[in-house]
Amino acid sequence: MAHKPTVLIVDDEPDLVELVKLTLERMNLATAAAGDLATARRLLGEKRFELCLADMRLPDGDGLDLVAWIQQHQPQVPVAVITAHGNVETAVRALKAGAFDFVSKPLDLGVLRRLVAVAIRLGADDGAESARVGPQLLGGSPAMDALRALIARVARSQAPVHISGESGTGKDLVARLIHSSGARREGPFIPVNCGAIPTELMESELFGYKRGSFTGAVSDKQGLVQSAEGGTLFLDEVADLPLHMQVKLLRVIQEKTVRPVGEQREQPIDVRVLSATHKNLASLVQAGKFREDLYYRINVIDIRVPALREHASDIPELAAALLRRLSRRLGGEAPALGEDALAALQDYGFPGNVRELENILERALTLCAGEQIGVADLQLRAAPSGAAAEGDAASIVKAAAAGADTSGSDLGDQLEHIERDAILKALEQTRYNKTAAARLLGITFRALRYKVKKLRIE
Ligand SMILES: Nc1ncnc2c1ncn2[C@@H]1O[C@H](COP(=O)(O)OP(=O)(O)OP(=O)(O)O)[C@@H](O)[C@H]1O
Ligand SMILES: [Mg+2]
Structure with missing residues (x-):
């Protein structure tokens, strides 16, 4: 008989355990319950579980201990914590400790069902390295190896991730890879450039509006946040989010709810929030331009994408791949990169990072007359390496x-x-x-x- 996915519920409140049990059994899942940490650890050692749901407060310790224990002994079991209402500090701590998500009390069964569905899918993905399409992170340097490993790890979590790094380093690419290698890959990936939406339209673009909420609102409109339902919301240039929008975003992350303009009630929402900026968010917090509470929440996991000059050994591989891509677009054979040209590229500082390398090669492809790109075709400017990031x-x-x-x-x-x-x-x-x-x-x-x-x- 096929193994029925089984969920371990760790809680000492019988009513809550019963409610969760009924909900999960209706989803055709098997359950087991433990009233304390010791029982939970024993059961985890004896049986196979596809998910563990743990309350934060238990008679013999707290849920965080269990999260840490699972990370050490049974890292393949996704664990989510049940937190007291409004206790986001704890939720953040649990996510940092390795919990893949949290749900707050009183339990919203819709939220619980979605969380469980994502977790079960996570388990089913194990080992089955799915055929991935789309661009990949290239480069065999230790820095890129580490980045790929980190992406694979955070893809399994539902925690918010903040991606920092200079302009053109690949932040966008990293966000897409986190989405496409995680349990939400079948869901939408919605990138939002927070710097590109005019402030006065921001709220209705992001959160949608109810018909009649202002002149011109002739029908209900879905916001970008809602269109990411079941998938990933990628807030690019998140530093440009005005302060009053930051408050609303906080609710999306913290309460998993959203309220369209002109709507009275909050609606439940299931999105994973990724964000990026090339600015220094911490110093913006210091300057009062970015809310500290939001910073703390979008930044549960921090990924720093290194500048190209920090992994210059990848330049030959990147250049070759980019040349192939560019030539394909132009419909021709990729010319080779001359030895002098390659040497010049490896000496160059790349203030504009991989995107600048792309630009340089594109121009060289246009200028180059023969079969080989020479150093003159690159037109490198003498920039001090490590200068301000600019194209x-x-x-x-x-x-x-x-x-x-x-x-x-x-x-x-x-x-x-x-x-x-x-x-x-x-x-x-x-x-x-x-x-x-x-x-x-x-x-x-x-x-x-x-x-x-x-x-x-x-
Ligand atoms: N390691 C890599 N392997 C392959 N392509 C890469 C890599 N890093 C960056 N790129 C490519 O470089 C270009 C710039 O990357 P991307 O748009 O993700 O940068 P970004 O950090 O989001 O920049 P910005 O801050 O300007 O938004 C893209 O075409 C991306 O595919
Ligand atoms: Mg970008």
Whole structure:
């Protein structure tokens, strides 16, 4: 007979155990119960469990001890904790200790059912390394090995993850990989660029609205948060989230509820929250620009993506892979990278990281006449390594912007031409996301808007 997935419930309140049992049995799961830590440890040693649900307060210790014990002795068993209402500190501690999720009391059975469903799927994935499509994290350096291992580990958890790192290091890629290697991979992955949504639209874009809540709200509208139901919400540039939106986001993480604009009631929501920024969130907290409580919650697990110069040994592999990808897009054979060119790349500081490497290679591909890319085709600028992160085109635009008003003169025309090129490239690269393009260029959104108008781009 096939093994029926079994859940171990660790709680000393008989009523609660009964309620959880009934709920799980209706989901066609088997259950076992333990009233204290000692019994729980014994049962875990004797039988196979697909999930352990542990209350925080137990007669002979607390749930955190059990979480730690399971991490050590039975790491394949996902464990979730049941916390007292509003006790988020404990929930955060449990997540850091290795719990994959938490549910708060009084139990919302819908929340419980979803949590259990995710956990059971987690178990079923074991060993069956699913065929993954889409881009992968390349590079055989120790730094990339460690990053891949970390991604695999956090993919099993439901805890919020914050991804930090310089511009162009691969934060976006890391977020997608966490989603696509976890139990939510069949669910949606919803990336939201918090810096790109105008402040006045932010609340309704993120949380949706109820019909009639303001002029123009002719029907209910789902927010981005709701559209991530069952999947992952990726808040990119989370540092740009205005303070009043930070409060609402806190509720999504803490209470697992969301309230659309004009709606009276909170609605339950099941999303995993990932976030990223190239800014230093801790110092923004210090400056009062980012809520400390939210920082603490989105940052339960922190992944730092290293700058390219910190794993420069990956440059040959990355360059070759990127060249193949770029050439495929252009419909030709990938030219080889000359030895001198490769050496120059390995010496270069890459303030714009992997994205800059991509840009350099794309340009080289266009410039290169023969079968081999030479050092001249790379057009590397002499940048001090470790300089402020900015895209490669940035210096050109900045140089142009720094010049006096030269319109009419030859130089002015030339600069305009260069500026237009750089801006178009940045826009294309960011799929016409002006905020991202501006960042890539190292200029403000306003400056970009001005230039776009002035140069009559679009
Ligand atoms: N290790 C890697 N292997 C393969 N591709 C990579 C790697 N790191 C980054 N890339 C590629 O580099 C480009 C930039 O990465 P990504 O967009 O994820 O950066 P980011 O950190 O989100 O940048 P930003 O801060 O500007 O948003 C992407 O095309 C990504 O696929
Ligand atoms: Mg990004």
